[in-house]
Amino acid sequence: MAGTARLKRITEAVRDAGSIGVAELAELTGASEMTIRRDLEALAAQGVIERYRGGARSLLLRGEEPPFALRAQEGREAKRRIAAEVAELIADGESIVLDGGTTCLEVARALAHRRLTVMPLSLHAVNALADGPHLTLLVPGGRPRPGELTLTGPLTEASLTALRFDTAVIGCCGLTAEDGLTAYDLEDAAIKRTAIGCARRVIAVAEAGKLSRTALAHVAPADALHAVVTDAAADDRTDRLTAAGVTVRTV
Numbered sequence: 001m002a003g004t005a006r007l008k009r010i011t012e013a014v015r016d017a018g019s020i021g022v023a024e025l026a027e028l029t030g031a032s033e034m035t036i037r038r039d040l041e042a043l044a045a046q047g048v049i050e051r052y053r054g055g056a057r058s059l060l061l062r063g064e065e066p067p068f069a070l071r072a073q074e075g076r077e078a079k080r081r082i083a084a085e086v087a088e089l090i091a092d093g094e095s096i097v098l099d100g101g102t103t104c105l106e107v108a109r110a111l112a113h114r115r116l117t118v119m120p121l122s123l124h125a126v127n128a129l130a131d132g133p134h135l136t137l138l139v140p141g142g143r144p145r146p147g148e149l150t151l152t153g154p155l156t157e158a159s160l161t162a163l164r165f166d167t168a169v170i171g172c173c174g175l176t177a178e179d180g181l182t183a184y185d186l187e188d189a190a191i192k193r194t195a196i197g198c199a200r201r202v203i204a205v206a207e208a209g210k211l212s213r214t215a216l217a218h219v220a221p222a223d224a225l226h227a228v229v230t231d232a233a234a235d236d237r238t239d240r241l242t243a244a245g246v247t248v249r250t251v
Contacts, residue, residue: 006029006039007039010028010029010036011048011049011058014043014048014049017058019058020055021054021055022054024055025040025055040056044056047059074102075231076106078233079103079106082205082207082251083106083107083110085229086107086203086205089249092115092116094117094167095117096111096117096165096166096167096168097119097163097168098111098125099169099192100121100122101148101150101171102171103171104120104125105122105128107125107169108120108124108128109128111129111132111135112128113134114135116134116135116136117136118137118138119159119160119163120137121140121151121195122148122151138163140155140156141155143155143156145185145188148188150188152185153187157190157191160194161194163198164200165195165198165200166200166201167200167202168195168202170202170203170225171205172192172204172215173215174210175206175211175222175241176212176241177222177244179214180219180221180224181220182216183215183216183217184216185217186217189217192219192220193219196219196220196224202224202225202226203225203227203229204225204228205229206228206229207230208230210230211230211237211238223246225246226246227246227247227249228241228246228247228248228249229248229249229250230248230250231251232251234250
C-alpha cells in the first residue's frame with residue numbers, strides 16, 4: 001500500500017475504532033510496525049491522532065474533516081485534471097472568486113498565468129497566485145482557519161459583498177442532488193453561500209467520493225450550481241445531479 005493511501009487507511013481505522021494498536025494497523029495495511037510508527041508520528045504532528053505506547057487514539061470526531069495537509073496528498077492527479085477542466089471553462093478577462101480547499105488550490109495553480117481577476121478565499125491559494133504575471137489578485141480580509149488557511153468571518157463577507165464576479169469556483173465536503181452542496185464547518189459554509197450569491201455563474205469542484213456524502217452545514221441546493229466538475233470515478237453518482245438540471249463534467 002502506497003504511503004498516502006496507507007496514511008488515509010490508518011486515519012480511518014483509528015477514527016472508526018477510537019483507539020487501535022500498532023500491531024493491528026500493521027496487519028491491516030501490510031506494512032511493518034516500524035513503518036506504522038513513523039506514519040503515526042506524522043499523523044500526530046498534523047493533529048489527527050494522539051500517540052500512546054503501542055498504539056494511537058483519534059483526535060478527529062466522526063463527520064469531522066481530515067486536516068488540509070493530509071487531504072492535499074490524496075487524489076492529486078484527479079484534482080489536477082479537475083483543475084485543468086475548470087481552467088478551460090474560464091475565459092481570459094473574467095473575474096473569479098475562488099474557494100478554499102485542496103481542489104481549489106489546484107485550480108489556483110492552473111489559473112496562475114492567466115489574464116484574470118481573482119479573489120481567493122484561502123491563503124494557500126493567495127500564495128499560489130501571487131506571482132501570476134498577468135493576473136490581478138484581490139485579497140479579502142478575514143480570519144484564517146488554522147491549518148486550512150481559508151478566510152472566514154464578517155471581514156471576508158464584506159469583501160465579497162462589495163464585488164460582483166463572473167464566476168465562483170466552489171469546493172465542497174459533500175454534494176448530492178437531495179441535500180445539495182454541504183460543508184463541515186459552519187463559518188466556511190457561510191462564506192461559500194456569500195460567494196455563490198456574488199457570482200453570475202457557479203462551478204463546483206468535487207472528487208468522486210464527495211458525490212455520495214452529506215456534511216453538517218448546508219450551503220446551497222444542487223440547482224444553484226451551473227456546473228459540477230468531478231473525476232471519472234464518479235460513474236453513476238452524477239445521474240441524479242444531471243436530472244436536477246446541473247451540468248456535470250467528468251475528467
